[in-house]
Amino acid sequence: MKPQEKGLRCRRGIWYVNLQIDGKRKEFRIGPDKQKAIAARAKLKLMAVDGTLQEHLKVERKEAVSFAAAIEEHWQQHLRFKKSGKVMYGCFKSSSKFFENRDISTLTWEEIETFRNFRLTQVKPSTVKKELDMLHAVLNRQVKKGRLNSNPADHVEKPKYNDVREEIISHADFIKLLSTHWVISNRGKPVSINVEPHVKLALIICDFTGMRIGEVLAMKWEHIRGDCDAIFIPESKNQMTRTVPVHPELRKILLSQEQKSDSVVNFRGKRVRCIKTCFNSIRSYAGLPNIRIHDFRHRATTRWVQEGHSMSVIMRATGHRTVSAFMRYANLKTGDVQTLVGKKTETLPVLTYEEYLSLTPEKRGKSVARLKVA
Numbered sequence: 001m002k003p004q005e006k007g008l009r010c011r012r013g014i015w016y017v018n019l020q021i022d023g024k025r026k027e028f029r030i031g032p033d034k035q036k037a038i039a040a041r042a043k044l045k046l047m048a049v050d051g052t053l054q055e056h057l058k059v060e061r062k063e064a065v066s067f068a069a070a071i072e073e074h075w076q077q078h079l080r081f082k083k084s085g086k087v088m089y090g091c092f093k094s095s096s097k098f099f100e101n102r103d104i105s106t107l108t109w110e111e112i113e114t115f116r117n118f119r120l121t122q123v124k125p126s127t128v129k130k131e132l133d134m135l136h137a138v139l140n141r142q143v144k145k146g147r148l149n150s151n152p153a154d155h156v157e158k159p160k161y162n163d164v165r166e167e168i169i170s171h172a173d174f175i176k177l178l179s180t181h182w183v184i185s186n187r188g189k190p191v192s193i194n195v196e197p198h199v200k201l202a203l204i205i206c207d208f209t210g211m212r213i214g215e216v217l218a219m220k221w222e223h224i225r226g227d228c229d230a231i232f233i234p235e236s237k238n239q240m241t242r243t244v245p246v247h248p249e250l251r252k253i254l255l256s257q258e259q260k261s262d263s264v265v266n267f268r269g270k271r272v273r274c275i276k277t278c279f280n281s282i283r284s285y286a287g288l289p290n291i292r293i294h295d296f297r298h299r300a301t302t303r304w305v306q307e308g309h310s311m312s313v314i315m316r317a318t319g320h321r322t323v324s325a326f327m328r329y330a331n332l333k334t335g336d337v338q339t340l341v342g343k344k345t346e347t348l349p350v351l352t353y354e355e356y357l358s359l360t361p362e363k364r365g366k367s368v369a370r371l372k373v374a
Contacts, residue, residue, distance in 0.1 A: 007041050010034070014077075017041045019048060020100045020144040065147055067099040067107070074138045082240060091134040094119060105141055109155040118157060125159035132158050141291075168302060169295050173288055174207065176353075179359050180286035195282055199275050200359065201257065202265045204295060204351060207248040210300030210318050212237060213293045215273050219264045228254055236319045244317050252353040299348055301326070 009016045009027075017028040017036035028044060030037040030056040071092050079085035098115050099107065112135065119128045138155040143151050169177075179315045181194045205216045215233055223232045232242045246254070257264070263271040278295070283291050297318070304314045307310065322328040 007045075008034075008037055017044055019044055021053065026341045044332070048113055055063070055174045062101075065104050065142065066101045067104055067360075068101055069097055069272065070095060070104050070138050070142055078141070083235070083237065088134060092138075095131055095135050104139065106150060107139070107152050109152040112153050112156045116159070120159060126160040129158050129161070144304055167290075168348070169291055169299055171351075173291070173298075175359070176356065177286050177288055177291065178284060179281055180205065182285040196267070196278065198265050198267050198272055199278050199282070201253070202272070202275055203279075203293070204253060204356070205250065205265070206293065206296035207299055208247050208350065210297045210304075211244060212297060213275070217265050217275070220262045221259055221264055222262070224254065224264075233319070238319065238321060238322075240319055242316065242319050247350060249352050249356075253356050256353075303348040303350070 003118050007018050009018055014033050015030045015032065015235065017030060019028070019041075030040050030079050036090060036167070044053065075085070075089055084089065095115060098118070099104055099111075111346065112132075114232060115135075115264060115333060116128060123136055126314050132153065136151065137152045139153050142148045156277060158224065178200050183190045183192055201212065202216050205211060206213060206221070208280075209216075211219075211231070215236060219231065219233075223234070224230075224246075225232050225243070229246055231246060233242050236242065255265070260266060260269065261269045265272050277295055283289060299319055301314065304317070311323070315321075315323075315326050318326065319343060
């Protein structure tokens with residue numbers, strides 16, 4: 001580092017000034033302008049010499065910061081750099097309305113508790129927990145900045161709920177979902193509509209690999225490694241790279257696909273961005289309204305556990321970082337515990353290539369569901 005840049009630090013385009021005050025390092029956020037940071041460093045050093053810096057810090061701590069400003073700061077400094085930042089930012093919608101422009105130093109745990117109880121009358125406990133987690137993170141940043149002595153959200157108990165999917169899709173229901181069809185009227189003539197091939201392929205890949213639907217839709221042919229033995233995921237939800245093994249039956253299905261696009265799952269040569277609307281129509285016509293796309297991730301994880309693979313290996317394939325998160329996906333039943341005494345339960349079956357061919361009609365109708373394509 002050049003001599004004139006000593007005490008300066010740039011992170012993500014924002015310049016900071018670092019000073020040693022009473023043996024502790026203090027960091028001052030300046031902004032994107034380097035020249036202003038250099039000028040601020042000189043000013044702060046001068047204040048440290050003439051003894052006015054401590055008084056300046058006291059005034060800085062006493063400056064009123066609104067809850068809305070604290071949220072904006074958390075967004076600018078942290079959330080906007082995360083892949084799911086916009087979703088997390090949406091969790092502030094209710095708390096920002098509830099606390100409006102309140103000074104964060106006046107917030108009490110009783111008021112946050114009142115907010116929690118109010119939200120529990122409107123939404124699910126899981127949603128309230130997410131909102132409290134984000135509120136806690138915002139106030140925790142202010143504690144680190146020295147604007148709050150403590151975080152009032154520490155004393156608020158978060159709602160408890162069961163976030164484990166107890167039920168798991170049976171193989172029969174999976175086949176029923178993929179083979180469902182319905183009839184619509186086209187100018188007075190009945191037309192049979194089947195599940196579109198790209199939707200079917202996306203669900204099958206999810207069921208075999210445990211990949212998230214977003215990862216499946218973003219998958220390209222270049223991500224399939226070796227002789228179609230593994231799938232490389234360059235970036236997942238938690239910004240991890242990982243490799244997922246390809247089952248022999250899935251390998252046959254993938255090799256049978258025409259490569260009309262760079263994307264494995266494509267609609268008329270274009271990458272598919274979302275299949276949620278289409279999937280909702282399919283499960284409705286199949287009479288399986290409680291099935292979710294994410295359930296196929298549960299099926300794959302449970303199947304690997306039943307096959308006896310170690311937890312560390314499965315977590316490496318699924319991309320789970322913590323055991324608690326992983327256990328929400330292992331939908332084991334009472335009978336599975338019998339493996340402890342040598343009575344191995346039958347694992348969840350996989351879709352065979354022959355079954356896949358039987359699900360592919362010779363003539364396909366046009367999809368009536370709206371799709372988001374590139």
